[in-house]
Amino acid sequence: xxxIGNYRRMQCINMATHMEINGNSEAKVEGCRGVLxxxxxxxxxxxxxxxxxxxGRCLAIKCLTADSLVVAGFITCIEFxx
Amino acid sequence: MFSLKLVRWLxxxxxxxxxxxxxxxxxxxxxxxxxxxxxxxGRRQGGACVGARSYRRxxxxxxxxxxxxxxxxxxxxxxxxxxxxxxxxxxxxxxAFFLMLRVLSLRVWCVNISGNxxxxxxxxxxxxxxxxxxxxxxxxxxTAETVEQKTMLKLPDIGWMSxxxxxxxxxxxxxxxxxxxxxxxxxxxxxxxxxxxxxxxSTQVGAGTLLVKKGDAVVKGQLLVxxxxxxxxxxxxxxxxSAEIIAETSRTFTxxxxxxxxxxxxxxxxxxxxxxxxxxxxxxxxxKTKPKGDxxxxxxxxxxxxxxxxxxxxxxxxxxxRMSVKNVTLTEKQAREEAEKALDEAESGGLKGxxxxxxxxxxxxxxxxxxxxxxxxxxxNIAEESGIFVEG
Numbered sequence: 001x002x003x004i005g006n007y008r009r010m011q012c013i014n015m016a017t018h019m020e021i022n023g024n025s026e027a028k029v030e031g032c033r034g035v036l037x038x039x040x041x042x043x044x045x046x047x048x049x050x051x052x053x054x055x056g057r058c059l060a061i062k063c064l065t066a067d068s069l070v071v072a073g074f075i076t077c078i079e080f081x082x
Numbered sequence: 083m084f085s086l087k088l089v090r091w092l093x094x095x096x097x098x099x100x101x102x103x104x105x106x107x108x109x110x111x112x113x114x115x116x117x118x119x120x121x122x123x124g125r126r127q128g129g130a131c132v133g134a135r136s137y138r139r140x141x142x143x144x145x146x147x148x149x150x151x152x153x154x155x156x157x158x159x160x161x162x163x164x165x166x167x168x169x170x171x172x173x174x175x176x177x178a179f180f181l182m183l184r185v186l187s188l189r190v191w192c193v194n195i196s197g198n199x200x201x202x203x204x205x206x207x208x209x210x211x212x213x214x215x216x217x218x219x220x221x222x223x224x225t226a227e228t229v230e231q232k233t234m235l236k237l238p239d240i241g242w243m244s245x246x247x248x249x250x251x252x253x254x255x256x257x258x259x260x261x262x263x264x265x266x267x268x269x270x271x272x273x274x275x276x277x278x279x280x281x282x283x284s285t286q287v288g289a290g291t292l293l294v295k296k297g298d299a300v301v302k303g304q305l306l307v308x309x310x311x312x313x314x315x316x317x318x319x320x321x322x323x324s325a326e327i328i329a330e331t332s333r334t335f336t337x338x339x340x341x342x343x344x345x346x347x348x349x350x351x352x353x354x355x356x357x358x359x360x361x362x363x364x365x366x367x368x369x370k371t372k373p374k375g376d377x378x379x380x381x382x383x384x385x386x387x388x389x390x391x392x393x394x395x396x397x398x399x400x401x402x403x404r405m406s407v408k409n410v411t412l413t414e415k416q417a418r419e420e421a422e423k424a425l426d427e428a429e430s431g432g433l434k435g436x437x438x439x440x441x442x443x444x445x446x447x448x449x450x451x452x453x454x455x456x457x458x459x460x461x462x463n464i465a466e467e468s469g470i471f472v473e474g
Binding site: 036066 | 105106109110112113114116118119120121122123124130
């Protein structure tokens, strides 16, 4: 049930935001609007229609540009919220 | 990824640390301002990498976010060159070396022409230049077949040629056309007549009827071998006569030499002009002009070779010597030596095929002229074909 909920959330967040996840070690996000919170275990980014939260260990933003970023580390959870 | 790292390294980048304020806000300001950051560290350590040129512009964002920036590491080529200190030239030289190596490897360094004997190398070189092959030409623009075709059209005396690119060196092999032999029409009957007066020494007949024998004296135009051949049945047939009739002939060699003459001599003083040729482009090394008046010029080109390979660098040198005309009078001995030299040249040049067996020289003075006369006894082939007209 939780997976279906996440799927529905992803659908409603933003169609312009494109996310590419490589295993649990890297996530590329295109169409982000900025970094809200950044620490070793949490990275929270703003997108057009919501907020994406990456949780894990040794998280780091490998690259940050005006509309994209790359989060690397040991990702354990990705949450979407409006 | 490698190319990205290479570009970053070439342009230079700094790692800075971030203290206080709101780091996330600072990162967002930078990203929106068009200054991409990478290797961003979390809140505890704080810091990121940015292009060396962009770092100064980040200060205003740091101020707005309430952060303090401090450069912790510098990386890349600009810093390496900067830190080289006294040895900066070495770093610059290394960069220049690799850049030049890269640029020069895309061009033709030299053109080696081989196999030509009659056609001058400069003519072939000019034709190749018109066809697009010359030192400094971009290698990608050269198609061997096209160059060969264009060059052979310019120089019809070339029978075959091949252009081979060996790295940056173009090897051009040419094969000149052989002259086609003179075709003798043996179907047409002809006689053999004497081309000069003399005494027959030996005869050798290929076809025809011999009319003279050894020891006979012949005059110019006399029939030596007839084309009419009689067979065993008494019938006559006309042949294309061929023979070698060696006769002892007499020739006279005369040479007039002016005893008084103007001789050009170096007047002292010369001007040397040098050019450095690099990839076919000349750079003057001296800024002197050609001297006025009567001058002689001697030119030479010093080419640079490494391991037998011609490099596209050469020094062209012209030495202009001032000359003056001095009136001199030759002695009889000098005049005779000059005349004898002319006789030797005539024997090897104009009297080709004639063997001089005896020479009786004599000379006399007529005013300012030294007249040298040599009566020559020669052995030569006096057989000369003379066509005959046959009706029907």
